[in-house]
Each structure stands twice: as C-alpha cells, then as structure tokens.
Amino acid sequence: MSTTRELxxxxxxxxxxxxxxxxxxxxxxxxxxxxxxVFAIQETKLQEGQIELDLPGYHQTWSYAELKGYSGxxxxxxxxxxxxxxxIGAPExxxxxxxxxxxxxxxxxxxxxxxxxxxxxxxxxxxxxxxxAYREFLVDLAAEKPVVTCGDFNVAHNEIDLKNPxxxxxxxxxxxxERESFTRLLDAGFTxxxxxxxxxxxxxxxxxxxRFNARKNNAGWRIDYFLVSNDIADRVTGASILSEVYGxxxxxxxxxxxx
Numbered sequence: 001m002s003t004t005r006e007l008x009x010x011x012x013x014x015x016x017x018x019x020x021x022x023x024x025x026x027x028x029x030x031x032x033x034x035x036x037x038v039f040a041i042q043e044t045k046l047q048e049g050q051i052e053l054d055l056p057g058y059h060q061t062w063s064y065a066e067l068k069g070y071s072g073x074x075x076x077x078x079x080x081x082x083x084x085x086x087x088i089g090a091p092e093x094x095x096x097x098x099x100x101x102x103x104x105x106x107x108x109x110x111x112x113x114x115x116x117x118x119x120x121x122x123x124x125x126x127x128x129x130x131x132x133a134y135r136e137f138l139v140d141l142a143a144e145k146p147v148v149t150c151g152d153f154n155v156a157h158n159e160i161d162l163k164n165p166x167x168x169x170x171x172x173x174x175x176x177x178e179r180e181s182f183t184r185l186l187d188a189g190f191t192x193x194x195x196x197x198x199x200x201x202x203x204x205x206x207x208x209x210x211r212f213n214a215r216k217n218n219a220g221w222r223i224d225y226f227l228v229s230n231d232i233a234d235r236v237t238g239a240s241i242l243s244e245v246y247g248x249x250x251x252x253x254x255x256x257x258x259x
Contacts (some may be wrong), residue, residue, distance in 0.1 A: 003256075004106075004235075004258045005258065005259070006237055006256055006257070007037045007038065007258075007259055008034065008037050008255075008256050008257050009036060009038045009040075009109070009148065009150065009226065009253065009254065009255045009256070009257065010031075010034050010036040010038070010039045010040070010242075010252050010253070010254050010255075011039075011040045011041070011042070011111065011150035011151055011224060011226065011252060011253050011254075012030075012039075012040070012041050012042070012112070012224075012245075012248065012250060012251070012252035012253075013041070013042040013043050013151070013152040013207070013224060013248060013249075013250035014027065014041050014042070014043060014044065014247070014248050014250075015043050015045075015248040015249055015250065016043065016044075016045040016248075017041065017044045017045065017046055017051060017074075018045070018046060018050070018051055018080070020247045020248060021051070021197055021242040023246075023247045025176055025247070027053075028054060028055060029037070029051065029135065030102070030245055030247070030252070031058075031076065032256065034242075034252070034254070036038045036076075036254075037077070037078050037079070038075060038076070038078070038079075038101070038109055038110035039058070039075070039076045039104075040073070040074070040075045040076075040109075040150055040151065041073065041074050041075075041076075041111075041138070042072075042073050042111065042112070042113035042151050042152045043071060043072065043073055043113055043152070044062075044064075044066070044071075044072035044097075045069050045070060045071070046069070046072060047068055048062065048064055049066055053076075057078055058077060058078060059076070059077050059078075059079070059080045059081065060074065060075075060076055060151075061074060061075045061076075061077070061081060061084050061100050061102055062074045062100070063086040063097040063098070063099060063100045064097045065095065065096040065097035065098075065113055066095045066096070066097075067077060067095075067096070070096065070197065071096040071097050071113055072096075072097040072098060072113075073097055073099060073100045073111050073112070073113050073133045073151070074097060074100060074111075075100045075102055075109065075111050075161060077102060077104075077109070078220060079104055081102035081103055081104060081109075082103040082104065082105065083102075083103045083124065084100065084101065084102055085099070085103075086099055086100060086101070087099065088101075088133050088134055088137040089133055089137070090113070090130050090133035090134065091127060092126040092129045092130055092138055093115050093126060093130050094182075095212075096113075096115070097113075098112060098113045098114070098115070098130075099112055099113075099134075099137075101137075101141070103145075104178040106145065106146070106259050107145055107146045107147065107148055107232070107259050108141045108142075108144070108145060108147045108148070109148050109149075109150075110138065110141070110147060110148070110149040110150075111149075111150060111151050111231045112134065112149060112150070112151040112152075112153070113130070113151055113152050114127070114130065114134070114151070114152060114153045114154045114156050115130050115154070116172060116173070117154070117172040117173065117177075117178060118172055119172060121167075121170075121172060121175055121177075123157065124175065124177060124178075126174075127154075127178065128177060128178075128181055129179070131178075131181040131182075131184075131185065132181075133185060134185075135185050135188050138185075138188070138190070139188050139189065142190075142229050146228070146229040146231060146232040146259075147190070147227075147228065147229045148226065148227075148228050148232075148255070148257070148259075149190070149227050149228075150224075150225065150226045150227070150253070150255070151224065151225070152207075152223060152224050152250065153182065153223060153224070153225050154166075154172075154173055154178075154180075154223055155173055155174070155178040155179060155182045155223060156173055156174050156179075156221045156222055156223055157179055157182050157183070157192065157195075157222075158179070159196075159207075159228060160176060160200075160201075160222040161195075161205075161221065161222040161223075162174060162205070162220070162222065163203075163205065163218065163219040163220055163221070164219065173221060173223060174221075174251060185227070185228070189229060189230050190227040190228065190229060190230065190256050191227060191228050191229075191230055191233040191236075192227055193224065193225075193226045193227065193228055193233070193236050193239040193255055193257075194222070194226065194239040194240075194241065194253065196233065197238070197239045197241070203218055204222055204225060204241055205218065205220025205221055205222050205241070205243070206220070206221070206222050206223060206224035206241050206243075206250055206251055206253055207220055207221045207222075207223050207224065207249060207250045207251075208220040208221075210249055215249075219258070221242070224241075224250055224251075224252075224253045225253065226239060226253060226254075226255040228255075228257065232257065232259070235255045235257050235258045235259065236255065236256070237257060237258060238254070238255070238256040239253075239255050240253070240254045240255070241253050241254075242253075242254055
C-alpha cells in the first residue's frame with residue numbers, strides 16, 4: 001500500500017549558475033534554506049564539468065545545451081529518478097538543454113526552460129512549435145502517471161500576471177500567440193497552481209528586468225510556474241513566490257503537494 005507525503009518543490013531560473021554560486025547567499029545556501037525535496041533550475045549556462053556542486057543528499061540530473069554558455073536545466077532531488085528524459089522531439093530547440101524530465105514512482109517531474117520569442121517576435125515560430133511539442137510530451141507522460149511541470153515558461157498568461165499589460169501587449173512573453181498557446185497547455189489537462197490558489201492576487205511576479213529599477217518598483221512579470229495534472233490539483237497544499245530570494249533576475253517559485 002503506497003503512502004503519500006507532502007513534498008516541497010522549488011523552481012528557479014538562476015540566469016547563470018556560476019554567477020549565483022558567487023553571491024551571498026550562494027545557490028547551495030538557497031537550496032539548503034528551502035529544504036526542498038526537489039529543486040529545479042533553468043538557464044544554467046554551463047557545460048558538463050564546468051561546476052562542482054556540493055549538495056549532500058541530492059541526486060543531480062543535468063541537461064546541457066550544445067551551445068556553450070547558453071540555456072541548460074538541472075534538477076536536484078532527494079529521491080533517485082527511475083529514468084530521465086532530456087529531449088521531447090522538438091527539432092527547433094531540442095539541442096538546447098531545455099528539459100529535465102524525471103520519473104519517480106508516483107509522478108513525473110518535468111523541468112522546462114521555454115524558448116523566448118525574442119524582440120519583434122523573431123523566434124515566435126520556433127517558440128510555438130516548441131510549445132506544441134512540449135504539450136504533446138506532457139500529455140503522453142500524464143497518460144502514464146500524474147505530472148508536475150515547472151520552470152520558466154516565458155509567458156505572462158493574463159493581464160494580472162504582469163505590472164504593465166497595456167504597453168506590453170504583443171511583445172515577447174505577452175503576445176496573443178504565446179498566451180493562447182499557454183491556454184492550450186492548460187486545456188490539455190493541467191492546472192496553474194499559483195493562480196488556482198491565489199485567483200485575484202495582484203503584484204505577484206517572478207521576473208523583473210534589470211533596467212529601470214524594475215524589481216525595486218515591483219514592475220515584474222509572472223512567467224515562472226508550477227503546473228500539475230488536473231487529477232492531482234486537489235493535492236496541492238501551497239503555492240508561493242519566494243520574492244525575498246535574490247541572485248538572479250528571477251526569483252524562485254515553490255509548490256507543496258501531497259504525493
């Protein structure tokens with residue numbers, strides 16, 4: 001007979017792991033302070049062998065981009081995964097280290113760094129093709145067992161999810177195409193855990209530009225998410241944004257769930 005327990009899951013776009021290691025608190029300090037059962041990161045910006053992380057009690061799972069100093073994801077978990085998948089069959093961006101999918105006995109945990117549509121939506125076709133492939137990938141996994149997916153999805157879904165929706169309409173991260181694509185992901189059977197628990201909370205952001213004192217003024221965007229399969233949404237016990245944690249232009253987001 002399987003037993004459930006509350007898991008603490010954290011996701012953070014570190015915007016260069018080596019840089020965050022040199023800050024105070026360092027990356028390892030942040031992991032230790034959260035006490036996370038699983039800690040996922042995006043935008044590691046490094047290759048294999050470029051860093052030695054001392055994280056006692058954690059299994060380290062890495063996905064590297066072929067291009068040096070670019071993209072990359074990693075997951076640190078107390079539990080050793082049964083298997084790991086790093087590619088989703090999206091030729092547009094599958095060599096960029098954007099996915100770490102870990103199978104555990106009762107669920108799939110999938111860390112993602114979604115491609116940015118870039119200025120003038122220069123990469124929007126790549127972005128939308130990725131979104132479609134990622135959606136199909138998650139749906140296939142969810143047919144096996146429940147899915148928890150987290151990371152930098154590079155989209156503010158609704159107006160409540162960014163400080164200045166009007167001027168940003170049509171820009172990368174708040175284009176109609178990207179927002180509709182994210183809606184399709186949710187409609188495929190997934191719940192935005194933070195918004196489900198805080199439907200009307202304004203001013204809750206996870207990314208701020210380095211320009212114009214954006215973080216000081218909380219002129220941010222909520223583009224980092226934890227999504228779960230609808231069939232385990234009722235097991236979520238907490239969803240929060242750890243805005244007090246510095247070191248990157250993003251802050252971590254956290255989910256507690258009974259699995």
